[in-house]
Amino acid sequence: QSVLTQPPSMSAAPGQKVSISCSGSSSNIGENFVSWYQQVPGKAPKLLIYDNKKRPSGIPDRFSGSKSGTSATLGITGLQTGDEADYYCATWDRSLRAVFGEGTKLTVL
């Protein structure tokens, strides 16, 4: 059971918007930056968002991140079939370890 809670699955139509939540606690999200990763089957995860809302070079602005209190959200607008993947949130915990959410499987119908 993960320290960070994400919805197991979400789905939306192409062109639509989706928001993936990541819920933690005061010992992790509440006092540390959150990052988000996209993983397509058989591949390594790819960094999408870091420091709550920053995008690495090459990540389109359709992807956005936000944090409020002990929760964080990944937003994806203009959904494309290529966005079908598993999405993970991650942060540092006061117990001196990195923690990941359980992952959200996004289906673009």
Add this chain to the structure above:
Amino acid sequence: QVQLQESGPGLVKPSQTLTLTCTVSGGSIGGGGYYWGYIRQHPGKGLEWIGFISNGGRTFYNPSLESRVTISVDTSKNDFSLRLTSVTAADTAVYFCVRADMGSATTFDYWGQGTLVTVSS
């Protein structure tokens, strides 16, 4: 462009030691500012952080694995290694090596392609 590549045996017997090496190209481990570490993913499951090390040798390990894990760095070879002792079938997973920004320890900006390690007799 930084690239990471894992190497090591794909099959390890129960109770033995799993050893993987990650070779870094396109950047120097000795340059500082980053942690170098490992994350694993059990078949069909989520991501589990194992630990990381700085170029100066400071280590952080997942408390659930700490008694069995050692991560070391060799700046002369520009690589770093994972040792996981007393493995069981529960250690069967894809192992990724990663680089993490030292300012935000969970910004894993570069990943190896991953290597499947199976623990079986």
